[in-house]
Amino acid sequence: MQSVPLDILYSSSFDFTRASGFAAALVAVCRGSPSGFLHWMGVLCSSWVTTSRGSTGRSMINPAGCQGLPSVDASNLMAWRVALLCLATSALGGVWVIEQPGSSILIESDPMQMVCGLLQVFKCRFWMWHYQSRTAKPTVLWSPSSAIRTFWRGRLNLAEVRAEKQARNPQNRQAPTRKYKDAGGRQRFQGTSELKGTGKYTFKFGAKIAEEMKTLISRAPRPVFQDADLAEATDIWANWSWDDSSWSSAEMLDVVKYLYGSKDLRIPAKWRPLLPETL
Incomplete structure (x- = not known):
């Protein structure tokens, strides 16, 4: 594995x-x-x-x-x-x-x-x-x-x-959260220092x-995959519509800029005409 x-x-x-x-x-x-x-x-x-x-x-x-x-x-x-x-x-x-x-x-x-x-x-x-x-x-x-x-x-x-709780917590660490009531009487939760460990x-x-x-x-x-889906990746890229902004919140441009800044980046020859030299 x-x-x-x-x-x-x-x-x-x-x-x-x-x-x-x-x-x-x-x-x-x-x-x-x-x-x-x-x-x-x-x-x-x-x-x-x-x-x-x-x-x-x-x-x-x-x-x-x-x-x-x-x-x-x-x-x-x-x-x-x-x-x-x-x-x-x-x-x-x-x-x-x-x-x-x-x-x-x-x-x-x-x-x-x-x-x-x-x-x-x-x-x-x-x-x-x-x-x-x-x-x-x-x-x-x-x-x-x-x-x-x-x-x-x-x-x-x-x-x-209840029977095993103490045996599993021999160091008597506090609970990861605690309950309390706010000024309006509503029950609230607050994390303790043990929360991250969970x-x-x-x-x-x-x-x-x-x-x-x-x-x-x-x-x-x-x-x-159907036969129509087996087109070359470069052809799919070239014909793709980039107008959809549904995923703009993923901020992928920052990731692409990071990859472009790598000294070890090696863009295959057939992809070079499709990708900008600089961003």
């Missing part, structure tokens, strides 16, 4: 909102095996979950939130680029899985709804507790592979949680991903 780990914890250059991070992810997808590959994305969730609704302004009817706030705009940009990675993965014969906390509304964002309009996307909710997490942590997966249902391990047994996968969950990899790939639809 070969893997390409890209994580913002390794380096900020792997941040999808940066040209370097998105370019690295896209190159990894393009190098996926033609026979099928798995693209697992644990997308940064802080802007999409219940805990941050008060500061982001996101909701089911306004998933884009308070646009103009730097943190909200950055997460919206990330959503657009994640959507492009999903489409690229499916087009190249791979299968993608997006993992998020149970309260995330990332899937309701405009770019992810565009993906859902083009592909059949399955959803699986489960409890990370069943994979040795120290908290219950409701979790959701989205994927074009129906095999994500294998991550469901049944209902949460509260008696079991984003780390347990060994058992990582092993489950590896175990199900082949099944996830086998149960995803493969792209079907």
